[in-house]
Amino acid sequence: MKADPQAVLTGTHFLDGDKACCEGAIAAGARFAAGYPITPATEIVERFASRIPSVGGTFIQMEDELAASIVLQGAVWGGAKAFTVTSGPGFSLMMEHIGYAAMTETPCVFVDVQRGGPSTGLPTLPAQADMMQARWGSHGDYEIIALCPNSPQECFDLTIRAFNLAEEFRAPVMFMMDEVVGHMTEKVVIPAADQIEITPRRFTHRSKFEYLPYGTNGDMVPDFVPTGQGYKFHMTGLTHDERGYPNMTPQAQDQLVRRLQKKIRAAAARITFFEEEGTENAEVIVISYGITSRVAQRAVELGRARGLKIGKFRLITAWPFPDEQIRRLALHAKALVVPELNLGQMVREVERAAAGLCPVISVPHAGGGVHRTDDILSALVEVMP
Amino acid sequence: MQLTEIRIAGFGGQGVILSATILGRAASIYQGLFATMTQSFGPEARGGASSAQLILSESPILYPYVTQPDILVVMSQEACTRFMPELKDGGILIVEQDLVRISALKPNTRVFSVPATRLAEELGKRMILNSVMVGFFTGVTQLLDRDAVARAVADSIPPSLRDLNLKAFSKGLDYGLSQSATVAGGEFEDVAYLED
Amino acid sequence: MSTLNPVEPLLRSDRLPHIWCPGCGIGITINCFARALIESKIDLDSVAVVSGIGCSGRVAGYVNLDSFHTTHGRAIPFATGLKLANPKLEVIVYSGDGDLSAIGGNHLIHAARRNIDLKVICVNNLTYAMTGGQSAPTTPEHAVSATSPYGTFEPPFNLPHLVEAAGAVYIARWTTFHVRQLTRAMSEIFKKKGFSFIEVLSPCPTLYQRRNKMGDGLDTMKFYKEKSRIRHGAPTSEVGLTLNGEIIVGKFVDRDRPDYASLMRAQYVEALGDRYVECRETTCN
Structure with missing residues (x-):
């Protein structure tokens, strides 16, 4: 709508x-x-x-x-x-x-x-x-x-x-x-x-007699129930079954927690948004997000002006993490460089996804400002083969 | 337009942030340029001091902060002392002449002075000094189209004060157009370079 | 053919047996609550019950109404959001003393201050029962608990006094012995607009009564009968509970002041006039 x-x-x-x-x-x-x-x-x-x-x-x-x-x-x-x-x-x-x-x-x-x-x-x-x-x-x-x-x-x-x-x-x-x-x-x-496209709430079309608050329709996401319409549903933060009733068994836990995880993981390819530019022939690829991606972009431009082959990959979706895309980059890049305003958080995910296919270099910054462009640029220059 | 870094600084109540907003709005909305404005928060903003950074460019602005302003607008002595060392060699310094006494300058600085507060008071309202300053800035720097800035002034001011602010803008503009720069020469006093 | 218990349609019989211990008073309070719902002829579709965590927090799970089992201490803010987004709902917060007055104490006083139109039923068993009988902010001085093996020495909260000071419009206290009065009080709060609070003193024979050598559920009923004194309108400053002393019960406060939604509307209308768009029911698009 x-x-x-x-x-x-x-x-x-x-x-x-x-x-x-x-x-x-x-x-x-x-x-x-x-x-x-x-x-x-x-x-x-x-x-x-x-x-x-x-x-x-x-x-x-x-x-x-x-x-x-x-x-x-x-x-x-x-x-x-x-x-x-x-x-x-x-x-x-x-x-x-x-x-x-x-x-x-x-x-x-x-x-x-x-x-x-x-x-x-x-x-x-x-x-x-x-x-x-x-x-x-x-x-x-x-x-x-x-x-x-x-x-x-x-x-x-x-x-x-x-x-x-x-x-x-x-x-x-x-x-x-x-x-x-x-x-x-x-x-x-x-x-x-x-x-502007708006996703409406997925209210159930089922009657109150055939509705299960946590029953799913194949896509692992249950339909929502309106309050005050006579459904007399129950919801709880306890592990629960499809009726929304507490169920303190390993089986119920397995079924529920796996579904909560899977409903998002299964859709990861569709909801991991990213921006990628010049990565095909790049020797080094800088991976960043948020404000740091803009400073990194500046470093990429300055580096390219010097003739360096640098690609950029920007995470728009941080979670779920774009494992497959990073792995693809790691397959042909000589190194992945990850500047971020912390002492090394998402870089661990990049390392995990790259799985040793190429070196992953952290460019940490403790926060309070942004990186100096030169800090990122020199990290890029340093890892250039 | 090449990437141009501007810092506007003074104290709270002078419309420092609003001035930067008006110029940024004029550039980005009415002139198709890119503009990034950031205010100073944190220690820099304490003690009633107020400071805004504005970057204008024909291409997307990546680095969010001003590192070495091409143009420095100061409306208080404290701001002048504090930010002068940042100014790029050959940059433009705009001062509120009744509030700032220049004691140190970088070489080749082009200095423009305006009694913005006094001009605002002549129009009946001291608080419109920021519109005088925006007009003066527009006149002396020739960086932005005057109609674009006037529209941005009109956009940024509540209807009841719009006409008065547009008058203040024109007054500042005319004053600016009549001025020529004083180029700083031998009185340069060396100051430590402060990295942003 | 056996006659159906009149409260049975109000319970989720598919969830029985419940988890509460023999002699526990929570079931009695639910019986009273169900009867109050029936007697007040309220539209059951519009009633929502919100509970926190603890033994009393499980009430939401057994009433056959739209029901929400939230996090520890946060039943009141959850209920606040529910009520504000959907003002047609009659929102009941049904929870325990530890949940509402310790971990949720800040929300309790602020909801009373705002006068959010919520009906709070606080089942007070004077202890943290679900976790094994630790001291609560309500545990009377010198009572023994799992975390006060030598007797408590922290002064407890006098809950009616607390919520009166914070701004509640209706405050009553009864025990699970006073089923008729409790049922009537529960019916009364459906007619009140604003933050209403009923404290129900309820036995926990398994933990509190046992540790303090007060006998079983039946002994506690006798204790309630002997020690209770009805004093409607008693100054709440005088109704604090002690280990073995008198239990002042009754309706202490029944007053009116504009609730949050009315105050919000009035303020916006005054400030914005025609520009105010009233949010009668938030329909989600």
């Missing part, structure tokens, strides 16, 4: 990433947001609080991030599309409810505008050090979807995609911004509402 024209701010704007993310959420149909003030993410819900009363929806500022990350799930079961936004310390507090959303198959979006950590770290300065937390932060086995925008335009476009993926897979989606992307202002083109 298409976006609601009353809600979409069609036009050409000069917006920062935080505001663009908010507009993306509204365009995607988000009518409920919850937040707790935190730098550098809070501008997203500040804008939502200002915009939503004249769109038709609710913003609530909760008492903490624990509350924010669960009130939104109540709203989802009440029928809304909902999201919350935070940064590192708040993201840490939200971990339990990311697992709850995964387990109960509650479609929702968690935005993390990453700042330097650990702990309070650098509230106003960037990092990309929550990438593994986004994947593994909640306890237990589950699969996650995470997207990484590198511009305000992408904050708009990919937020819509995040909501759509959440609905399609009935899963929480992590929207992994960083402080630079969140606070950077650039041109953002918001298309007409009829140009």
Whole structure:
């Protein structure tokens, strides 16, 4: 279906990433947001609080991030599309409810505008050090979807995609911004509402007599049930069967947890978005994401000007990780170079996917700023055969 | 246009961020250029100081920060002292002349001065000094199309203050067009290079 | 032919037997809850029950209503989202003392402050039962628990006093001995708009009563009968519980103040006038 024209701010704007993310959420149909003030993410819900009363929806500022990350799930079961936004310390507090959303198959979006950590770290300065937390932060086995925008335009476009993926897979989606992307202002083109494709919630067509809350229709994603319509369903964070009833057996656990993982993994080829350029004949390929991908791009251009054969690969989807694409690159590249604003997180995934086919070089940065172009360039030059 | 790095700095309430937003909007929306604006957060933004970085280019902007501004606009003494060392050799320095006394300069700096606050006060509202400054910037740098900037001013200001700000813009523009640069010479005082 | 128990349609009989111990009071509270639903003739399709974690947290799993078993302590914020997104729902939070007042204590006071239109039924067995009888913020001083083998010394919360100070519009306390009064109180809160709170004192013979040598479920009923004194309108500051002392029960608070949704609407209408788009029901597109 298409976006609601009353809600979409069609036009050409000069917006920062935080505001663009908010507009993306509204365009995607988000009518409920919850937040707790935190730098550098809070501008997203500040804008939502200002915009939503004249769109038709609710913003609530909760008492903490624990509350924010669960009130939104109540709203989802009440029928809304909902999201919350935070940064590192708040993201840490939200971990339990990311697992709850995964387990109960509650479609929702968690935005993390990453700042330097650990702990309070650098509230106003960037990092990309929550990438593994986004994947593994909640306890237990589950699969996650995470997207990484590198511009305000992408904050708009990919937020819509995040909501759509959440609905399609009935899963929480992590929207992994960083402080630079969140606070950077650039041109953002918001298309007409009829140009914006929205994934509606998969409400069941079955009657209450033949409906199973966690029964699937072949694609491993159960249809959603509306609250207040007489279905009298039960949902729980306990291991449950197709009826949604607790079932404390290894068999039920195996069936449920494998399905939660498989519904996303099986679709990985379709939902791992990436940008690839000049990798065919490249000797060295730089792999990056978020704001670092722009600095890396600059390094690639400077390197090419010197005659070096450098390719670039940008992760737009961080999770599920594009294993196959990275393996393909590793098959012919002499080396893969991975700059990121952390001391080596996604580089481990690149190493795993490359499986020893070529060297993988980390270019770490502890955060608080971005790499100097030269730091990436010299790493590229150094590994040139 | 070649990639042009601009820093605008002053203190809170002078419309520093708004000035950068207007120029960025003019460039990216009305002139088909690329513009990336970042505000300074963190220690740099403490003590009432305010600073914005704006990068303009004909091609996509990759590196998000200003490293060595081609143009530095300073509206406070503190900003001048702090950011002067960054200015590129041969760059443009624009100062609020009543608030900034230049004591050190890099060689070949082209300096333009404007009593933006006073001009704004003459129009009846001190807070529109940022529109005067945007007009002056447009006049002296000739970097952006004046109509594009005027439209961006109009876009960025609430309707009730729009006309006044457009007047302020014109006043700053005219003042700028009448000025010629003072080129800094021998008074250069060596300052340590600060890496961004 | 046997006559059907009137509360049976309100239970998920396909999930029975339940997990609760012999003598546990939670079942009694559900019986009262079901009867209150029947007596109040409320549209059952519009009722949603939200529970946290713990023995009482399992209530959501046994009532034949739209029901949500959430995370530990977070039943109230989940219920808040459910109610705000779908104001037509009658949202009941059904959980235990540890869940609501310890790990969920912050949400309890803030929901009362906001006056979210939620009905909270707090089954207070004075302990963490599901995990083996540890001390709770409600455990009376000197009671023995798994984590206070020599007796507790932390002063407990007086829950009615706490939620009154935070802003609840209806506050009552009953025990599982007072089934008629409890049923009536549960019916009353369906008519209240705003944050309503019923504390139900309920035995945990397996852990709390055993450790404190208070006998079995029946002994506890006798204890409740002997020690309870009905004092409607009692100042909540005077209703704190002790290990063996008097149990003040009754309806302590019944007042009106605008609930969150009304306040939100009023503020937006004042600030935005015609530009305010009221969100009656969030339909998900």
